[in-house]
Amino acid sequence: MQDNRNRTGRTLIIKDETALAAFAARIAPLLKTGDVVALRGDLGAGKSAFARALIHTLSPDAGEVPSPTFTLVQVYDLPQISIWHFDLYRLEEKEMDILELGWDEARRSGVSLVEWPDRLGGLLPKDLLEINIDFIKDSENSRLVTMIPYGAWRERV
Template sequence: MTPMIVKNLNWPDESATREFASRLADYWQQHPDSANLLVLLHGDLGAGKTTLVRHLLRGLGVQGRIKSPTYALVEPYVTPCVQVWHFDFYRFADPQEWEDAGLRDIFATPGLKLVEWPDKAGDLLPQPDWIIRLSSDVDEVRHITLEALTPRGVTLMQEAT
């Protein structure tokens, strides 16, 4: 998967993460058809993957508790503009578990799919539109690499980031 476009960002604190998530959420609220995406989130434990997803879901209007899907594998959310599925494959010991869990049907439906630890599903996931790579340094600054791999992903990167 060769990215069509790459963008590097630095988030000095959590408010920068929230601002980025808010921009995406605002864009998707104005252009709901553009929210039909698969976004893979890569990063070590504590890199900020779940924090980014929580801010994004809040920006999309999700109220109440937003749980990490570490044990449930997936948490679905209905927002005013798009159906969202938040996946976490951290506990997978083998990529076949993705297939055994029956997740292929969800990935075939419209909506926004946000996947933490996608490498645990091997090459079974469909082609992503975006890959977000998060890391942090000793000063807690988050370093973000956004990779757009589809025309939809490129449009989103050009118009919403």
């Protein structure tokens, strides 16, 4: 993994999904109840792959981690912590409110991993770890991953 800093955050060139999983494994131990991680990137960039790897790092026995494309949220009550994995892409179409998905409980009782975090609108917290996953032109498996801490997260990464 190459590693360099810029003004907005830390950028990594990730060569394949295994490298992305290794990155997720480094983020996993930093997380505590009440945290929100915003996962940004186009469809197929690897947001769900990141969440899956992170959950499996915390608990290898977590079982299958499907993309919450249709359920919009999947909750994993792991031995140490609860992980709420949201995919808010379809939120508007389904006319379902984020609060109905259990947002308040997620904030109180677990870590929230949120794909399409802009759907949160005013509920997007000011303390936030943002992870951007971008495609790299002409490469199927490499990604540019940028980690941007906001608020209290600036002291944590």
